[in-house]
Amino acid sequence: MNSVRPPKYVISVMERLTCHGFEAYMVGGCVRDLIIGRRPFDWDVCTSALPEEVMTLFTRSRPTGLKHGTVTVISQGSTVEVTTFRSDGEYKDHRRPESVLFIGDLKGDLERRDFTINALAMPLSGEILDHFGGRQDIEKKLIRCVGEPEKRFEEDALRMLRAFRFSAVLGFEIEHQTLTAIKIKAHLSGGLAKERVRIELEKTLLSDSPQVISDVIGYGLLRGIVANDMPEADLILLKRLPKNRMLRWAGLCALLLRRGIIDDTEKFLTILRLDSATIQGCTRGCALVSAVSPQDAISWKRLLAANGIETAKCAACAADVLYGRGHMELLRSVLLSGDCCSLKALAVSGDELLKLGFSGTELGKTLSLLLDYVIEHPSNNKKELLLAMVTEIK
Numbered sequence: 001m002n003s004v005r006p007p008k009y010v011i012s013v014m015e016r017l018t019c020h021g022f023e024a025y026m027v028g029g030c031v032r033d034l035i036i037g038r039r040p041f042d043w044d045v046c047t048s049a050l051p052e053e054v055m056t057l058f059t060r061s062r063p064t065g066l067k068h069g070t071v072t073v074i075s076q077g078s079t080v081e082v083t084t085f086r087s088d089g090e091y092k093d094h095r096r097p098e099s100v101l102f103i104g105d106l107k108g109d110l111e112r113r114d115f116t117i118n119a120l121a122m123p124l125s126g127e128i129l130d131h132f133g134g135r136q137d138i139e140k141k142l143i144r145c146v147g148e149p150e151k152r153f154e155e156d157a158l159r160m161l162r163a164f165r166f167s168a169v170l171g172f173e174i175e176h177q178t179l180t181a182i183k184i185k186a187h188l189s190g191g192l193a194k195e196r197v198r199i200e201l202e203k204t205l206l207s208d209s210p211q212v213i214s215d216v217i218g219y220g221l222l223r224g225i226v227a228n229d230m231p232e233a234d235l236i237l238l239k240r241l242p243k244n245r246m247l248r249w250a251g252l253c254a255l256l257l258r259r260g261i262i263d264d265t266e267k268f269l270t271i272l273r274l275d276s277a278t279i280q281g282c283t284r285g286c287a288l289v290s291a292v293s294p295q296d297a298i299s300w301k302r303l304l305a306a307n308g309i310e311t312a313k314c315a316a317c318a319a320d321v322l323y324g325r326g327h328m329e330l331l332r333s334v335l336l337s338g339d340c341c342s343l344k345a346l347a348v349s350g351d352e353l354l355k356l357g358f359s360g361t362e363l364g365k366t367l368s369l370l371l372d373y374v375i376e377h378p379s380n381n382k383k384e385l386l387l388a389m390v391t392e393i394k
Contacts, residue, residue, distance in 0.1 A: 028120070
């Protein structure tokens with residue numbers, strides 16, 4: 001353990017439960033992260049108290065998942081997911097159990113979990129309760145299923161994608177039997193909701209090891225979405241990009257397009273249910289650099305003027321992974337320069353040209369000419385100078 005400690009609002013919830021005679025434990029990923037030395041994003045508590053008893057104890061709570069025994073407790077302005085010990089019923093859709101049975105046994109609750117590193121619990125005393133070797137697997141940096149791997153993946157096919165996500169985020173290897181089971185059960189991933197697939201892919205993409213996506217593809221977990229395999233060496237190039245979701249999606253799409261893994265960026269991202277802004281930026285950005293990339297500041301200014309900042313950033317990231325470093329840095333220097341790269345930043349407005357008698361197509365063409373001139377001569381973005389130029393044109 002290290003200096004990372006559970007926050008007071010979590011301790012408060014556990015103390016109230018234990019003071020009323022119930023067992024309470026921090027559980028899952030938060031315990032794993034405490035052992036590793038990472039600050040947990042979420043704090044989950046499991047308890048012997050039934051959901052109704054939890055809601056009676058905590059007036060500021062809401063029944064976010066009563067069917068599965070989960071109550072969200074609001075403690076000191078923060079939320080804590082409190083879930084009753086349970087065992088899962090039959091899985092028919094390879095995603096969620098048809099029913100759950102509330103039990104009074106912590107070990108029974110932990111044995112339904114996906115991986116040993118997530119099947120850890122910690123009471124208020126700080127002792128780590130480990131029934132399945134999770135702590136040893138953390139030391140060995142291994143992702144291993146609790147129990148029989150094939151059964152775990154038959155229950156919930158999303159666990160296969162989670163295995164690769166944890167591998168990428170934590171820098172762990174997937175244990176051999178678990179990996180073999182993924183290969184056997186990969187076809188089950190085809191029935192997963194694409195939003196859930198996208199969430200796991202995105203977390204992997206934004207990790208320190210985005211190249212793990214090549215294994216996701218190679219093991220067939222994106223079958224029906226992409227074709228062929230993807231060399232890991234290519235996807236290592238994604239590490240040079242900022243940890244920004246749109247920019248890394250742009251880089252990934254550029255590499256997948258080059259290898260023929262996908263043939264249509266918009267279709268690929270739409271299937272994965274990405275938002276329209278990301279789809280548009282990545283699609284346009286990849287298209288702009290598919291044949292040739294802008295090589296100088298003026299070229300990037302023109303690209304900015306025609307497509308906007310977000311698309312330009314996507315194009316620069318796509319270019320960085322396709323043609324080598326430097327494009328994003330060049331674009332960044334253009335943006336920091338403050339030079340005019342848009343009609344909005346032009347010293348002369350359309351209203352001013354209207355007053356000079358310009359209208360319709362002529363007005364639009366004149367503004368475009370002025371913008372192109374200023375892009376090449378940034379120091380001349382001055383109202384008096386530009387108005388003098390258009391007066392001569394008129």
